[in-house]
Amino acid sequence: MIRLVALLVLLAQPVFAQEVCRDLNSGLQTIHPFKAAIPCLSDDQLKRFFRGxxxxxxxxxxxxxxxxxxxxxxxxxxxxxxxxxxxxxxxxxxxxxxxxxxxxxxxxxxxxxxxxxxxxxxxxxxxxxxxxxxxxxxxxxxxxxxxxxxxxxxxxxxxxxxMALTGLGLIENVEEEIILELADPDDLDGDGVSGRVSRTANGQVGRFGWKAQHAxxxxxxxxxxxxxxxxxxxxxxxxxxxxxxxxxxxxxxxxxxxxxxxxxxxxxxxxYLSAPSDVPSAEGFTLFKTTGCAACHIPSLPTKHPANGARVSIPIYSDLLLHDMGPALADPASVSPNTASEWRTAPLWGLAATLRLAGELSLMHDGRAKTLSEAILAHDGEAHNARQNFLRLEASARDKLLNFLKSL
Known part of the structure; x- marks a missing residue:
């Protein structure tokens, strides 16, 4: 509840003039949606995008x-x-x-x-x-x-x-305050989900990389x-x-x-890369929340548009925090054994585009999961309760949840 109340406060936005461009994608399912430029770019920004x-x-x-x-x-x-x-x-x-x-x-x-x-x-x-x-x-x-x-x-x-290079400028512009407010390292609300902020060597809040090791x-x-x-x-x-x-x-x-x-x-x-253009299915979203998936995969975060600084909300399905995912996912290359099983909540946006383009998935940090079900079942640690809730769903309800994820 602490994390939810904090996010609702942070998502409250004032009314802005309509003429400010806030588009995150073209709305078109292009051949290569992950390579498209985000709308609202100036001519100079667009030139730099193509040169880059x-x-x-x-x-x-x-x-x-x-x-x-x-x-x-x-x-x-x-x-x-x-x-x-x-x-x-x-x-x-x-x-x-x-x-x-x-x-x-x-x-x-x-x-x-x-x-x-x-x-x-x-x-x-x-x-x-x-x-x-x-x-x-x-x-x-x-x-x-x-x-x-x-x-x-x-x-x-x-x-x-x-990692998918989706909406990176939007992620970069999420204010540190947002991520800090979502953290609950001592699990004060008692929901079994803590969430810890990753910090770089110079104290900045990390957000990029499988371990959120880059700010x-x-x-x-x-x-x-x-x-x-x-x-x-x-x-x-x-x-x-x-x-x-x-x-x-x-x-x-x-x-x-x-x-x-x-x-x-x-x-x-x-x-200046675009965000995904797919509109999620409404069916299954309630199950996404009741199973506990949304405790870490928070549906939206406030940020600023990389083209003009306009305030926008992005359907990222992540809190950008580190979570303990259990010993089976512990990482031998971690700097500290204490952080070996901690991973940044993977943003879920772009799953629909990936399936449309590739026809299959390679999920988790090492590609071990070939399906969404395999990825969910690999979750443990702080995600243990959410995984068990998924397993307890009837087959029809489980399909609804999986279809919702495939629409993101």
Whole structure:
């Protein structure tokens, strides 16, 4: 009740002039809805969006890019372009047959392995013929890596699927006060759901990433460029050494590989991406609330439009908080064992578009769940009661709830 009352207060908005543009999507179910620009952009913002989109898809090589920015890649990397992993900007997918390579996922390594291989396991390299390893599917199991450069038993790892790039500018503009008001780390209302704010090293409220470990689009973009593509970004000038030997590799010096202007265009592209355009089915929403799903997957949050700062409400179905999901989902790559089973509430918007485009789902942080039912049943910890309520539903009611989720 504490969380609900706080949100109702925060959602109360004054009346604004009608001429201010507040559209979040075009209302059209386009061929690639996750790649559309958010409405209301100025001509200059739209130009930056399209220039950033070009950079997002550029295949990076050791030489400068064809559009005038510096080149560079690696020496260890997971992809040569942003679009390689973020295919059509939707969530990554896991092949359904065993022993198939997964080309879009990243493995985060435990602290014990970072001295040898860095923070992520890189399948490609400029200084190794076969990279550090490959992510393969396992029959009936969580996707796993085969590691070529070290003993597989010597390194624990955690698989991360690329997240959908939906409404990122809207998420970035959710005020910290909103997220703080929703938190209930000591479960003062006694509903079994706590919700903890993730904070960055400098104290900012996190909101991006599976662990809400990033507070801004600039931060999450720099992290991806450095750790997934092995690039040196102007803002951090950090040397990305994937092992003690790679510091002597051609691209591992302090030469800037991502200039300030290039980073700004990439961030603006992400900031101006549209929100989903599907209208949820009214049937099943009551079940969504009564089962307890809405305790974490809060249907809407107030924010500001990235184009003009107008106040809007977004159907995100998330509180952007960390929740304990139980030991089965504990993450060996977590910085602290105390946070291993904590995950940010995944926004549910965009499920309908994903199903329409891909025809199937790869849910949870590692793609282990192939259906919405499997994802719900994987919930435990703070979500234990909601999972049990789902199991107690009659088949017809369960179908209504699942159909509601598929309409988001």
């Amino acid at each position: 989109n070009t950079l997002f898809g550029v295949t990076r090589r050791t030489e400068p890019t064809r559009i005038g920015f510096p080149g560079g890649i690696g020496p260890r990397y997971s992809a040569q372009s942003c679009a390689h992993c973020h295919v059509f900007n939707r969530k990554g997918e896991v092949p359904r047959s065993p022993n198939r390579a997964i080309g879009v996922a990243v493995a985060l390594l435990s602290l014990e392995a970072t001295d040898l291989l860095g923070k992520t396991l890189s399948p490609y390299a400029t200084d190794l013929p076969y990279g550090e390893g490959r992510l393969l599917t396992a029959d009936g199991a969580v996707p796993h890596y085969v590691i070529w450069e070290t003993n597989p038993s010597a390194a624990e790892y955690a698989v991360r699927m690329p 801004s689009l600039v931060g999450v973009t720099i992290f991806a460029l450095e750790n997934d593509m092995g690039l040196t970004v102007f803002e951090s000038l950090k040397l990305i050494c994937k092992s003690n030997l790679s510091c002597d590799a051609p691209n591992s010096g302090e030469a800037i590989e991502v200039e300030k202007a290039e980073l700004a265009l990439l961030v603006d592209y992400l900031r």
